[in-house]
Amino acid sequence: MPSPATPRASDRWRFYRAVWRWHFYAGLFVLPFIAWLALTGAVYVYQKPIDRWIHHDLKVVENAAVPPSPASAQLAGVNAVSRGAVFRYTTPEYADGSIEIGVQEVDGRRQIYYVDPGTAQVLGQLPDKGTFSGVVRQLHSLDLLGDYASALIEIAAGWAILLVATGVYLWWPRGQNGGITTVRGQPRQRLFWRDLHAVTGVWVGGLLVFLAVTGMPWSVVWGNQVNAWANGHDYGYPAGVRVDVPMSAHRLADTTTPAWSMEQAQLPVSAVPHVQHAAADDGHAAHGGGPLGDLSPQPGALGIDAAMRRFNALGLAPGYSIALPRGPMGVYTASVYPEDLSRQRVVHLDQYSGRVLLDMGYADYGALGRGLEWGINVHLGNEYGTVNRVVLIVACAGILLLCLSGVVMWWKRRPIGGIGVPPLPRHGRSVAGVFVLLCIGGLVFPLVGLSLLVVGVLDCLATRGWRLT
Structure with missing residues (x-):
């Protein structure tokens, strides 16, 4: 039994x-x-050391002790070999690193040009996300x-x-x-x-x-829904996004790869001088010029050199990227996502006055945003x-x-x-x-x-x- x-x-x-x-x-x-x-x-x-080894001739410069040339001279060097429009300028993370300049070519392709900071000489180019680590990430x-x-x-x-x-x-x-x-x-x-x-x-x-x-x-489903929910209820969005400044239809993700918590962030707009109002109000100023908008220099804008001096004075971590203004109402946007989460930062400048419109960092994220950004940083091996x-x-x-x-x-x-x-x-x-x-x-x-x-x-x-x- x-x-x-x-x-x-x-x-x-x-x-x-x-x-x-x-x-x-x-x-x-x-x-x-x-x-x-x-x-x-x-x-x-180990993406960074591998990239520096594989793309050594593009990413590493030999004359690192030479004082850097102005950013405008480096852009001019790229413009001499490309007929495209510059949309992003990235400073070197390391002392011997090259400048990376993103260009939208006339045929729509995005290329990254590597420039020696001291001589403004173009070292070469790769497709956007075309480095070894970029391919591995894909x-x-x-x-x-x-x-x-x-x-x-x-x-x-x-x-x-x-x-x-x-x-x-x-x-x-x-x-x-x-x-x-x-x-x-x-x-x-x-x-x-x-x-x-x-x-x-x-x-x-x-x-x-x-x-x-x-x-x-x-x-695609869980991530997007949680991102929208977190940002919609101020759990993930930096608090500085919802302030009383005019916002454009453009997003930070259009010109750079932002932190997860910043994917929905819209860009503010510059205060257009009186002589530019007609151009800004014609319906094309903030949206024309192809997929990235109008990237041509605007009359009265302070220029990349002055913008860089402003960003450097604000103490952004090395390796930050600058997205150039798009149209008369566009802004200079500097963003950096280093291994140290506390130094993540996004700063928007009025392209005419240089006034700081928004300055956001990891400490400004909501509780959910901070938690998920920490998890992502550990996932990437950075924290x-x-x-x-x-x-x-x-x-x-x-x-x-x-x-x-x-x-x-x-x-x-x-x-x-x-x-x-x-x-x-x-x-x-x-x-x-x-x-x-x-x-x-x-x-x-x-x-x-x-x-x-x-x-x-x-x-x-x-x-x-x-x-x-």
């Missing part, structure tokens, strides 16, 4: 099999993505897949969280002697790969969840210097090992001619119960919930309502 404990044990293992089934599905869909993200992310962590964010990339990132990140949650449940000690902190068996045995997978997952699972959550701000980068490299290596061990373990277990989906428990309601729990989590991330629903419906139909065959 069965003991009273038998039904409870049976229920426990029935639930275990149901969780295992969903863990398998999560791994089936997400492992290729997280392996790719870990590999490209590990490379991107690979990491799946931009090469087109408009669906950010949706795939959101789905993969959400499934990665489900993968870790179900994996921790499967790992949880149930009286076994191994596979908790130690690895049993030999590499030729499935037991070895199962234990390696479980132990590795426990060590890197928390970091995987952190990277998945902090990668979500770039996603805690070398320690941050080393931890991320170890995490990426652990994630790759997690993926490899999961694939080998599945390969050794799979049946001939099948994909090896874990068997259904005797009572299908266990699978349904786990499915409902996962769907609750899917409410937080809509695309994840939708994909989870699709997989659940297909699995239910394939098994005739989660019944054993």
Whole structure:
């Protein structure tokens, strides 16, 4: 006669099999993505030294001790070799770095020209985001897949969280002697790969969840909705955005890559001198001149040299970029996002008077904005210097090992001619119960919930309502 404990044990293992089934599905869909993200992310962590090495002839100057020439002379050097319009000027982050000048060519392409600060000589050019790290970032964010990339990132990140949650449940000690902190068996045995997978997952699972959550701000649904909600309720927007100054239809993201909290920020407008009012009021002043607007110098504007002196006096961190005014009502905008979050800053100047219209930094962000910016900075390996980068490299290596061990373990277990989906428990309601729990989590991330629903419906139909065959 069965003991009273038998039904409870049976229920426990029935639930275990149901969780295992969903863990398998999560791994089936997400492992290729997280392996790719870990590999490209590990490379991107050291983007700056790699770029300086690969593009040394463009990014590093030999005569760093020579006093810099005026910014206007450097722009003139670029204008001598290009017929396009300059839209961005970036100061060097390092003492031996070159000036980077963004140009919108007449055919619409965006090019970055590298200029020696001392001689104003053009060292060469690359397409915008055409550096090695720029390509790696596009690979990491799946931009090469087109408009669906950010949706795939959101789905993969959400499934990665489900993968870790179900994996921790499967790992949880149930009286076994191994596979908790130690690895049993030999590499030729499935037991070895199962234990390696479980132990590795426990060590890197928390970091995987952190990277998945902090990668979500770039996603198409969750990221955009949270950004709009945070900024609309003053949780993310710098408080200085909503002040009584006229704002244009242009956004900071049009000419630079802002911090996540600044993606919705509009640009203020300059006080147009009386002689310029007719041009400003004709409906084209703030919007003409192609995708970037009218970038031609305006009569009475103070010029790039005077603007730089103003920005330097305000103490912006090295490496800041200046977006040039667009049209008579445009402004000079300097922005910098260094590794030190406290030095993030965006400053807008009236292009005629040089008056500071808005000056915003990390301390001005709302609570949600500060929290998410911190997470993004850690995600990029910036916040805690070398320690941050080393931890991320170890995490990426652990994630790759997690993926490899999961694939080998599945390969050794799979049946001939099948994909090896874990068997259904005797009572299908266990699978349904786990499915409902996962769907609750899917409410937080809509695309994840939708994909989870699709997989659940297909699995239910394939098994005739989660019944054993």
